[in-house]
Amino acid sequence: MxxxxxxxxxxxxxxxxxxxxxxxxxxxxxxxxxxxxxxxxxxxxxxxxxxxxxxxRMADFSGHINIKSKRSNSSYDSSVLDQKGLQLNKIKAHPDVAGMQEYATVYGILRNEHNFAGIVYKGVGKDFDHQRFEKFLIAGKTPEITEKGFNSGVAISEKIAGDLHLKVKDSIVAIFSKNGQEQPLYRKFEVTGIYKTDIKMIDDQFIIGDINHARRILDMEKTDVGGIDVFLKNVNDIDKDLPDIEKYTGVKNYTEKATDKYPQIxxxxxxxxxxxxxxxxxxxxxxxxxxxxxxxxxxxxxxxxxxxxxxxxxxxxxxxxxxxxxxxxxxxxxxxxxxxxxxxxxxxxxxxxxxxxxxxxxxxxxxxxxxxxxxxxxxxxxxxxxxxxxxxxxxxxxxxxxxxxxxxxx
Structure with a gap:
């Protein structure tokens, strides 16, 4: 005992x-x-x-890891992603990768009789992860993207909607500056959804729309993309999985972690x-x-x-x-x-x-x-x-x- x-x-x-x-x-x-x-x-x-x-919230909006062209500069206008050495099938086959989506971004201005706002138009394709984005929606829905023609629907943030007095189904004019042209480009969009991430750097500027609009403004070909969002199964695996994904991105592209995109956060x-x-x-x-x-x-x-x-x-x-x-x-x-x-x-x-x-x-x-x-x-x-x-x-x-x-x- x-x-x-x-x-x-x-x-x-x-x-x-x-x-x-x-x-x-x-x-x-x-x-x-x-x-x-x-x-x-x-x-x-x-x-x-x-x-x-x-x-x-940072990663689910813009990808846990982004693949971009090394020609991209500090502006929000995407450069065409180089396809040489880019092995998307091997990235997709990685056991920690949950999905991928293509995109292209371009800077512009939204304007109406109430106000104007500088925005970053993020064009997404038919592989856009609507389900992952739904957690951010507070009204309406994300635009349906087929990449056939030009879809005029966009999802804007609650902050932008409030500044411009917009609601779902309202129309808004966007102004873009096309490379090599002094004459600005005008595009009319319809608000299909309003989102809120609670991250100021995102909510203040990003709107989601059809990638074909971004391609036209940036003089891209029909199959060109400005970048790829890579989503992982676990956000805490970013540092561990980054070296594996870097091996398949090609020498003219580079990877960026979501945590590096917003260092102040x-x-x-x-x-x-x-x-x-x-x-x-x-x-x-x-x-x-x-x-x-x-x-x-x-x-x-x-x-x-x-x-x-x-x-x-x-x-x-x-x-x-x-x-x-x-x-x-x-x-x-x-x-x-x-x-x-x-x-x-x-x-x-x-x-x-x-x-x-x-x-x-x-x-x-x-x-x-x-x-x-x-x-x-x-x-x-x-x-x-x-x-x-x-x-x-x-x-x-x-x-x-x-x-x-x-x-x-x-």
């Missing part, structure tokens, strides 16, 4: 405790553990959820890691201090028991183990209730989106949470293990207690 564990259970489950101070201290210890669990759960789940949500996302680390450390310090306080109070309270155990021949190591186990058992109700409350709050936010944010500042309109079941398990195990190690040094106080004096202690 494991005597330290058996004795720890007996005193932990004993109801014969008339010391009000120890009850208060134990309650404070459990409360600190519960609060530490709740705050840590919310911090980690919201931090990881926010990072994932923002990355997905990525820098902002990385702040989450620092915030999570700081808050977790603070919570651990608070929990450890309170648990050490609980241990010391328990040692003082049960000085007679310690003296009796020493008189009966129990070594200091065994007695220290008893009190460390006892203290960790006291933590368990705090761990349980902390997890129940923390997971409950996260579930409410996950399913009902109670807490909302200003997307202009946070790039998301609802606080997202990561409901990965490993998060509470890792946090709970981490707090228990760290607390157990932190109790070893203060438990040496037991070795200073004299059996003779402690038995007389009242």
């Amino acid at each position: 494991n005597f330290p564990l058996y004795f720890s259970k007996k005193i932990a489950l004993s109801k014969d405790n008339k010391n009000n101070l120890s009850r208060v201290i134990i309650f404070i210890g459990r409360l600190s553990v519960a609060l530490g669990i709740i705050v840590s759960l919310i911090t980690v789940s919201v931090g990881l959820g926010s990072k994932e949500a923002i990355k997905l 990525v820098d902002w996302i990385n702040i989450f890691d620092n915030n999570i680390a700081v808050i977790i450390v603070i919570m651990l310090v608070v929990v450890v201090i309170n648990i050490i306080m609980v241990l010391l109070i328990l040692i003082i309270e049960r000085t007679n028991s310690i003296g009796l155990l020493k008189t009966l021949g129990a070594p200091n190591t065994q007695i220290r183990t008893i009190f460390i186990n006892y203290t960790l058992m006291i933590m368990i109700p705090g761990l349980v209730f902390g997890n129940l409350i923390g997971i409950g709050l996260l579930a409410i936010q996950h399913f009902w989106g109670v807490i909302r944010l200003n997307p202009e500042n946070y790039y998301i309109s609802v606080v997202p949470v990561d409901m990965n079941p490993l998060i509470p398990l890792v946090i709970s195990a981490g707090i228990l293990i760290i607390s157990g190690f932190s109790l070893i040094f203060p438990s040496y106080l037991i070795s200073k207690i004299s059996p003779v004096k402690s038995i007389k202690y009242n």
